[in-house]
Amino acid sequence: MDKIEQLRREIAEKEAELVQLRAQLVDAEKLSAGIENDKDEGEGEWKWPLAESDYERYSRQMIVPNFGLQGQLNIKHAKVLLVGAGGLGCPAAAYLAGAGVGTLGLVDGDAVEASNLHRQVAHSTDRVGMMKVDSAVTYLKGLNPTITYRAHATHLTPQNAEEIVSQYDLVLDCTDHPTSRYLISDICVLLSKPLISASAFQTSGQLIVLNNPPGKGPCYRCVFPKPPPPESVIGCGEGGIIGPVVGVMGVLQALEAIKLLVRGDHLKSRAGDEEAVKQVGMLLFSAMGDVPFRTVRMRGKRKGCFACAGDDSALTLNELKTSMDYIQFCGVNQPVKLLQPEERISVVEYERISRESKTHLLLDVREKEHFGLSNIRGSINIPIGRFTAHRGEGSELSDLIPGDVPPDAPIYIVCRVGNDSQIATKKLKDLGVDRNGERFIGDILGGLKAWKAAVDPSLPFI
Ligand SMILES: [Zn+2]
Structure with a gap:
């Protein structure tokens, strides 16, 4: 990776150098063209308002109705x-x-x-x-x-x-x-x-x-x-x-x-x-x-x-x-602060929980296209929109929680950086899914970004 970075840097430096050289070349060409133009004018050979090469380069647009020579001159200036x-x-x-x-x-x-x-x-x-x-x-x-x-x-x-x-x-x-x-x-x-x-x-x-x-x-x-x-x-x-x-x-x-x-x-x-x-x-x-x-x-x-x-x-x-x-x-997009520290767990903690394979539910609330590119093994995708649109008590809960999970299994919620996951957690608690604290519901601090940084750097996209 270092080698790639180094090569990229070297190429970028050389490219920057090339940009400088090309600029110098253009200036030198302009200077030389200017001298030739003066000479032409002096000899009465070139009496047209644009350089000969300009007629060649821009003729296809200049012949369009209402564009013409004046249009080209306006653009040139x-x-x-x-x-x-x-x-x-x-x-x-x-x-x-x-x-x-x-x-x-x-x-x-x-x-x-x-x-x-x-x-x-x-x-x-x-x-x-x-x-x-x-x-x-x-x-x-x-x-x-x-x-x-x-x-x-x-x-x-x-x-x-x-x-x-x-x-x-x-x-x-x-x-x-x-x-x-x-x-x-x-x-x-x-x-x-x-x-x-x-x-x-x-x-x-x-x-x-x-x-x-x-x-x-x-x-x-x-x-x-x-x-x-x-x-x-x-x-x-x-x-x-x-x-x-x-x-x-x-x-x-x-x-x-x-x-x-x-x-x-x-x-x-x-x-x-x-x-x-x-x-x-x-x-x-x-x-x-x-x-x-x-x-x-x-x-x-x-x-x-x-x-x-x-x-x-x-x-x-x-x-x-x-x-x-x-x-x-x-306006500044403030980070969401809906949950108390005890309602949130770190990515390292979740990694331990998943290793111990205790029965639990991990909901990933990102959009399905994001989820499709990379996700934590075993997670289930319920996009955040389903939580925010949920009408509350009386509506089907299975929209948010798959039916085949034991009713006391803890629920962890993850998103990209840890904002939407708090909103989803709060929503489930408002709906009474935690039965007044009997069942743990919490989110993963820092989301998949933190997961990639601390646990699984192979995740291809966050
Ligand atoms: Zn105005």
Whole structure:
């Protein structure tokens, strides 16, 4: 394993070195092309607005009706920032680089992991461990070495947001958490940048173009004034995601960006153009639905919006930098504390109980897909939803406890990290299954994560 780690590190270092060298090569090529262009102009040989190689590279999109040379020039002079170089950011960046966006910036503070690769198509197996922005730029330079890339190897924060976002004309939110969505929207409002926001979860996704034109279109807070409850927010790592679902959403983000840039929306707004604001729609994608794509019409700006109500708004650049706490605003998912210490046992204790093969029941309350990948031998899967949906006394108890267990056998409950297991334990006690303490019911502290760490490291997935 050490050897593998060492090789991965060495490859990542070499890749980073290659990124540097490629950047130097592109700069040198640009310099040399610039000198040749000047010479051409001087001799009157090349009098077209794009380089010869650009006509070759971009002609297939330039000949599309309403795109044309002007569309290409608008794209070439645009600077686009993608926040997040993951499932949305990889395909979005690939299409924007391919289309010839002049400057492409990527912000991401994470490194590539093997579990990213099924959907984050700009990364690769030999770049696991490398910063995502460097890995993505390596891929993008292979695709189109003629444009400028800026890698910001950091998370976007209230402190660095102004400095980073102010360098660009248009922003794509390719992140996966509400805290970053509100921050990105707020900074785009304050700096007058249009924002293309997308998200994806499991088999569905959504997409909306915000603050377009800046100051006139709604912002993220207009659409979602309140964050979702923290317990409902599950990252893609835990909730799961189908690769092409997030891929579709990233590709649609790139498409909206290209439409916006070709039309020149980002230029009009600066000139104070008083064009009517188009109706804003939110695109909903459901991969398993009968109707995969739907658009919901949105109301425009919300009166008195915290961020975008102009003079009435409470938000300023200084306020954002010094006193906005997005984590607090979105709420913190507190660990569940429902049980007393004597109602909980450690994984080591449970391991002893299972070795002594005393009659007992071990319920695993994770979702069945999780259970199907790895579980403790002898455990029975009853997903937590069955406990929370149980209507209480009078309803069938066999939904929660298999019928063939002696009525005095102790019941142990396990989940991923030890939160849901407490909820399930409490529910059984509320239903009187413990007969006022005669029968032991308790959960396993730290769940399967602790089990893998202390007892069985071979469990393949938690
Ligand atoms: Zn707003």
